[in-house]
Amino acid sequence: MTLYFDHAASTPVDPAVAAAVAAALADPALQANPAATHAPGRAAHEQVEAARARVAALIGARPAEIVWTSGATEANNLAVLGAARFRASRGRHLVVSPLEHASVLAACRQLEREGFTITWLDPDRDGLIDPAQVAAALRADTTLVAVMAVNNETGVVQDVAAIGAICRARGVLLHVDAVQAAGREPLDVVAQQVDLLSLSAHKMYGPKGVGALFIDGTTLRRVAPLFHGGGQERGLRPGTLATHQLLGMGLAAELARTRLGTDRCGQTSLRDALWMALARVPGVLLNGHPLRRSCHIVNVSVEGVDGESLLLALETLAVSSGAACASASGEPSPVLRRLGRSDALAQSSIRFSLGRGTTAAEIEAAAAIFAAGVAHLRRLAPPAVA
Amino acid sequence: MDYPEAVRRLFFNPECVGPLLVRSTERLCRGEAGSDTAGVRILVEAAVQEDQVVRLAFRARGCPYLLAACSRAMVLLAPGPVGALAAFEPAGLMGELGIPTEKLGSLLILQDALRNCFRDWDTTQPAGAR
Numbered sequence: 328m329t330l331y332f333d334h335a336a337s338t339p340v341d342p343a344v345a346a347a348v349a350a351a352l353a354d355p356a357l358q359a360n361p362a363a364t365h366a367p368g369r370a371a372h373e374q375v376e377a378a379r380a381r382v383a384a385l386i387g388a389r390p391a392e393i394v395w396t397s398g399a400t401e402a403n404n405l406a407v408l409g410a411a412r413f414r415a416s417r418g419r420h421l422v423v424s425p426l427e428h429a430s431v432l433a434a435c436r437q438l439e440r441e442g443f444t445i446t447w448l449d450p451d452r453d454g455l456i457d458p459a460q461v462a463a464a465l466r467a468d469t470t471l472v473a474v475m476a477v478n479n480e481t482g483v484v485q486d487v488a489a490i491g492a493i494c495r496a497r498g499v500l501l502h503v504d505a506v507q508a509a510g511r512e513p514l515d516v517v518a519q520q521v522d523l524l525s526l527s528a529h530k531m532y533g534p535k536g537v538g539a540l541f542i543d544g545t546t547l548r549r550v551a552p553l554f555h556g557g558g559q560e561r562g563l564r565p566g567t568l569a570t571h572q573l574l575g576m577g578l579a580a581e582l583a584r585t586r587l588g589t590d591r592c593g594q595t596s597l598r599d600a601l602w603m604a605l606a607r608v609p610g611v612l613l614n615g616h617p618l619r620r621s622c623h624i625v626n627v628s629v630e631g632v633d634g635e636s637l638l639l640a641l642e643t644l645a646v647s648s649g650a651a652c653a654s655a656s657g658e659p660s661p662v663l664r665r666l667g668r669s670d671a672l673a674q675s676s677i678r679f680s681l682g683r684g685t686t687a688a689e690i691e692a693a694a695a696i697f698a699a700g701v702a703h704l705r706r707l708a709p710p711a712v713a
Numbered sequence: 714m715d716y717p718e719a720v721r722r723l724f725f726n727p728e729c730v731g732p733l734l735v736r737s738t739e740r741l742c743r744g745e746a747g748s749d750t751a752g753v754r755i756l757v758e759a760a761v762q763e764d765q766v767v768r769l770a771f772r773a774r775g776c777p778y779l780l781a782a783c784s785r786a787m788v789l790l791a792p793g794p795v796g797a798l799a800a801f802e803p804a805g806l807m808g809e810l811g812i813p814t815e816k817l818g819s820l821l822i823l824q825d826a827l828r829n830c831f832r833d834w835d836t837t838q839p840a841g842a843r
Binding site: 631632633635636638639669670671674703704706707708709710712 | 714716721724725727730731745749750752753754755756772773774775776777780
């Protein structure tokens with residue numbers, strides 16, 4: 328049996344969400360196009376709008392500020408490309424954290440090809456961005472800052488509110504990828520002064536294939552769409568809305584909001600117990616800030632072992648690894664490299680990510696499997712070079 | 714990642730893992746290759762009696778394919794003539810264990826370690842004994 332410690336990659340669908348999605352798919356009253364004006368269409372539309380309100384409530388937004396997308400990758404692309412392109416006449420400079428998700432980084436590289444300039448922030452060795460550094464990087468032609476709330480690899484939590492205050496004072500838009508933060512950290516787009524914020528359903532116990540982008544009301548008409556079509560989502564994201572998916576995300580958001588305190592408290596104590604157990608193995612290093620971290624991620628590097636072998640030694644654990652990243656891209660994790668880890672340590676990194684269903688017994692079992700796996704590889708390893 | 718069954722078996726239950734203990738009638742020869750910074754390092758130890766490898770053992774840091782290949786090579790080369798260490802070619806093992814071609818670089822480091830082990834024996838032999 329595999330113990331699941333990969334909730335940062337995807338969470339299991341909450342049973343209540345799965346039931347609601349299945350019921351919506353089977354309900355003849357919800358099969359119409361939600362954009363249609365007839366009664367079945369209006370019934371579907373009502374469900375879509377109820378879901379929109381639930382997603383908005385999760386982040387302190389108004390329902391009209393939520394735009395449905397196919398997931399966070401699309402939301403991040405729409406935010407970065409759409410906002411930068413729309414405001415290109417005002418300026419073509421962006422300030423971006425290099426620790427962003429690939430979907431933000433790739434969108435920024437696309438903007439560079441279009442003639443935009445990016446100032447890359449320089450996180451410290453714990454993965455934190457100093458808000459003062461953001462302030463210093465802003466220029467008269469800066470239009471957008473992008474900083475993720477919780478890093479998907481290390482779980483490090485950024486001071487979004489401080490960065491938001493700086494951006495708002497300078498009239499610069501702030502985009503926050505909040506995919507890992509949703510349901511784990513309090514989110515309030517008003518208090519944190521966020522202009523654009525991305526969410527993904529399947530990272531908060533909802534279905535895959537659906538996400539959302541919050542666009543502040545005053546910014547709403549100042550984002551250029553990526554797609555062109557029938558005018559749904561106020562022309563920002565045309566295409567027929569998938570009622571059952573949106574309903575599922577709405578319920579997932581509702582559960583994330585109402586369970587935030589319980590989930591956060593429970594996972595924090597389990598996370599700390601896991602780290603304490605892992606740290607008993609010599610040569611295990613915590614990646615990211617020891618305190619400013621989300622409740623669900625423990626990322627460690629292991630000295631003196633090969634990452635790919637470590638992953639096989641831990642095959643009864645569903646975890647993510649720097650070795651897995653390397654096999655996909657041919658490079659060690661850029662995030663861990665930015666934190667000053669060597670190629671070898673970045674490659675031997677393992678990310679444990681906890682979820683609602685994680686138990687203390689699973690933590691204990693995972694720690695034992697980890698210790699045994701590392702011990703196996705170290706028994707095989709040649710003695711250290713003097 | 715899915716690994717061939719033979720690789721999995723040798724990864725979880727490797728044979729011929731060092732350190733090697735030698736008897737008074739045997740000579741301990743060692744060959745090392747690779748580096749920790751490169752991510753692959755192999756130490757091969759051989760118990761040699763005259764020109765015969767009596768036992769071989771390895772210790773290695775590397776991917777599962779490399780660890781399996783090291784283990785299998787030790788079994789294939791001992792007991793046997795010490796000259797076989799220098800003549801080792803990885804192609805046969807790659808076929809036998811289903812090792813993908815992108816891992817050839819790691820297996821060439823195993824080849825280097827075996828050759829260095831042979832050299833360790835060879836350089837101490839009287840000229841006539843080689």
